[in-house]
Amino acid sequence: MPRLKKAREREILGLYSRNARQRAMVRRDELARKIGHAVSFIDEVELGMRSLDVIDSIRILGEIDVNPGGVLGALAEDIRRDSN
Numbered sequence: 001m002p003r004l005k006k007a008r009e010r011e012i013l014g015l016y017s018r019n020a021r022q023r024a025m026v027r028r029d030e031l032a033r034k035i036g037h038a039v040s041f042i043d044e045v046e047l048g049m050r051s052l053d054v055i056d057s058i059r060i061l062g063e064i065d066v067n068p069g070g071v072l073g074a075l076a077e078d079i080r081r082d083s084n
Contacts, residue, residue, distance in 0.1 A: 023064075045060075
């Protein structure tokens with residue numbers, strides 16, 4: 001069960017990341033270049049295949065002009081709600 005739960009949490013994180021990037025009208029390759037990662041890193045995050053540490057989360061959100069605190073708070077709430 002914990003493996004499935006983590007997969008769902010990564011999926012939620014990926015959706016948040018992709019939606020925020022698309023709203024900011026930033027391409028995946030552009031974001032990857034700005035944060036010093038390969039495009040495949042962005043793809044894996046957005047597809048829920050990779051987790052993000054706090055530093056990468058802040059860097060990504062900062063590059064697309066999104067308040068990390070707001071997004072991470074909303075993400076935490078969705079994960080809590082989803083686990084009930």
